[in-house]
């Protein structure tokens with residue numbers, strides 16, 4: 238590829254914050270709300286003009302993993318902010334328990350502490366409630382802003398590198414945003430990768446991994462006799478659309494090619510589904526997701542790498558800050574249910590091995606492939622966000638780097654907020 242020398246230039250500082258969250262998916266929005274509620278001056282940066290990421294921009298309208306899908310399922314692992322989001326959507330008629338007879342998940346009372354395994358939701362209701370929650374927490378919001386670079390400082394004596402802020406591209410040009418702690422909730426680990434963090438990419442390494450696909454919404458189906466999909470909300474249903482295969486979704490050209498390819502194949506995909514499902518006979522596509530559903534890209538190498546064994550044996554580490562109980566999904570082989578009530582997500586998996594000033598949250602945390610196939614559920618991602626935002630606020634309050642946060646104090650605070658961390662009394 239040819240190169241072009243871009244001249245250095247002086248750019249305005251958009252603001253100086255305690256906590257800067259990059260990405261407003263499930264992880265980022267929960268991180269921002271938690272940081273704001275904990276008194277941190279917080280900015281959340283998002284390229285779209287709404288929150289949710291995969292949940293809304295990719296139409297992935299079914300939060301799963303709120304408790305184990307099969308017995309034992311006594312423990313509701315997603316509480317705190319994620320639970321609040323679901324209860325608020327239920328109150329507005331924008332969510333419903335999505336029980337699966339195939340997998341024996343049963344409906345609960347749909348009240349605080351008694352939520353079911355999964356909930357289908359209206360993506361519009363999600364956008365509204367999440368926006369209300371971020372606003373109520375007092376956070377600043379910068380929509381239509383694309384993270385493009387990291388601001389870093391290197392200590393001349395120790396060589397230690399600290400993230401001090403980010404650069405964003407906007408309609409009005411390029412801005413610097415300064416943050417005492419930056420939370421990378423971009424899904425792809427863009428901030429950490431740009432800052433030079435080490436990461437794993439199992440998909441690109443050729444390991445058996447989850448593919449990307451374009452979701453789409455249909456209307457006009459026979460709602461009484463639906464046998465396909467779990468994301469039915471009133472007259473809308475979301476379907477899992479054409480697969481984009483296993484290309485590099487962090488590469489600009491490849492990502493664009495993937496979008497072109499799946500969008501050209503949606504109609505054909507739907508016709509095939511219609512042929513096999515009588516309830517779709519009169520249905521039509523009402524919307525394709527603005528964004529291809531990207532399941533996995535980079536996993537940042539953190540102080541701890543969560544393993545499949547941790548997941549399958551139900552390890553609750555001493556620094557657990559969230560719980561998860563979703564089955565390990567191996568789409569093209571088996572669905573491995575957990576034989577316990579849940580496992581813990583260690584705080585260390587949010588802390589990049591070498592960089593300071595930075596936490597990661599969401600689908601780019603430090604994990605192996607098998608573990609990811611369980612904790613990737615939006616229920617867990619929301620809980621991780623809450624933990625990361627609370628930790629960032631605590632780091633700022635106590636004047637320490639995120640890696641030096643007093644984990645006991647963090648856990649106490651999370652429990653007070655109503656989160657489940659596997660160590661609640």
Ligand SMILES: Cc1cc2nc3c(=O)[nH]c(=O)nc-3n(C[C@H](O)[C@H](O)[C@H](O)COP(=O)(O)OP(=O)(O)OC[C@H]3O[C@@H](n4cnc5c(N)ncnc54)[C@H](O)[C@@H]3O)c2cc1C
Nearest residue numbers: 260262263264284290291301383384424530531599600615
């Ligand atoms: C096809 C598919 C099916 C799935 N099925 C389910 C399911 O049934 N149930 C379930 O619970 N989970 C499911 N998942 C998993 C789940 O949706 C994800 O793991 C989760 O939503 C990830 O959340 P996140 O916040 O970590 O990342 P994302 O949702 O990817 O959010 C990242 C956010 O950052 C923003 N962003 C990214 N880069 C930049 C940048 N450079 N500048 C500014 N903003 C940026 C994005 O716009 C986005 O809002 C599925 C995922 C996919 C793709």
